[in-house]
Amino acid sequence: MVGLSGGVDSSVAALLLKQAGQAVEGLFMQNWEDDGRTGPCRADADRKDAVAVCGRLALPFHARNFAAEYWDGVFAHFLAEYRAGRTPNPDVLCNREIKFKTFLEEARALGAEKIATGHYARIDRHEGAYRLLRAADAAKDQTYFLHALGQTQLAATLFPLGGLLKTQVRALAREAALPTHAKKDSTGICFIGERDFRAFLAQYLPARPGPMRTPEGREVGEHQGVMYYTLGQRHGLGIGGRAGTGGEPWYVVGKDVAANVLYVAQGGENRWLYARRVRTETPSWVAGRPPAAHFRCTAKTRYRQSDQPCTVTVREDGLEAWFDQPQRAVTPGQSLVLYDGELCLGGAVIAATDAPFGGLGAA
Incomplete structure (x- = not known):
């Protein structure tokens, strides 16, 4: 079938x-x-x-x-x-x-x-x-x-x-003269299609405006609801032309859902976006079990990312991955997927990172 x-x-x-x-x-x-x-x-x-x-x-x-x-x-x-x-x-x-x-x-x-x-x-x-x-x-x-x-x-x-x-x-x-031979590939999430994502989400999660702040606490704008934004996002923030902030673009670097605060910082390579340690929820293993309790492999924290070397430890409540190099905008809710060459080992949902707003704190 x-x-x-x-x-x-x-x-x-x-x-x-x-x-x-x-x-x-x-x-x-x-x-x-x-x-x-x-x-x-x-x-x-x-x-x-x-x-x-x-x-x-x-x-x-x-x-x-x-x-x-x-x-x-x-x-x-x-x-x-x-x-x-x-x-x-x-x-x-x-x-x-x-x-x-x-x-x-x-x-x-x-x-x-x-x-x-x-x-x-x-x-x-x-x-x-x-x-x-x-x-x-x-x-x-x-x-x-x-x-x-x-x-x-x-x-x-x-x-x-x-x-x-x-x-x-x-x-x-x-x-083979299949009627779909020239059909354009579908993009995005299937139930959203080509629609504006924020407008779609607002149908189910109404806007809840609040302050945008720098990590130091300075208010620089207003967001429409922290759930509408993702780490590393640049577009749609509506910040610009503020005295004393320079010309670099702003990026989302953290969220405080309870306080309804969206944290933003300037520069695509700012330190607030980077993490080396990632903690996950309970993993799924293709083979039904992990290759070892502690092992080396490569991993992706998002679909289009190139393979990143890391060391993985299997914990009772999930995985902990230490990357050889700092990783940009590792996002809770996305998946950490592990590879051994051509082999996909399995993966898990990212729960927290050691980025400044990632929830794990310093190593």
Whole structure:
């Protein structure tokens, strides 16, 4: 059962499995309802594209509405995290709770032995265990968002695009005359789409204005609600032209949710943004267990970041990672994802750092 999103990647995943002689069916998941408050939902257009792909490939088509499961398993958590002043990553939770849980269960109920998606990642089996490996296309690799998958999910999953470049995927779609071959890739969070993020969030978390202050306590502006801002953010602060502040841009460096204060400082490389020690919540391990209680690896604290060497200690309540070099704008709510070369080991949600406003204090 291929999870068809109506995009080119899942379309080519279905194409490749069909060409390989597999018995393939397609299932379109609607994970968000247009509630009348957040603007138009793309689901109708995407569903039509998924139907067209199944028509082109002569595949049975199924559709299921998982909006209730998505709200309970992903969106409610998303709002709670923002309300607490953190910056969540809903794609990680969506993969764990919807695409590789609810969708997998539904596919099995329909008689499927395995599921497949258009994710850019690879799976292999080594010494009796399944491994999650980076995709051949480093620019498209999605293991960061898949790190919470375990052995049960990987055993039931295929990633047909893992060994391909995006340019090859587009070419295959064009050669097969798939109706999605030229469709633009979706960007941003699925339920927000191209809408203004702050306006979307304000529908659920009303504005609560308060002071913007420097770390030294000087008030330099007013924010609309600390939950609307993230660490390292530069745009949308509305600070400028103040006497005695120089011409350097301002950046968000900290939040005090209880006091409703947003802390800002000038300069993209200011010391308030940097951390070397990161503490996390309970981790997920692809292998079902950590490689050791204390080990060296590389890590990412956000999706597009290059690999950063670090030392990791497994604690009872989470992980502690010490980076070789200071890391900029490490953000609670995002994920710390660990790698050993091509192998994704797992990861965890970042809880605190030793940045000045990070909550851990000095080492």
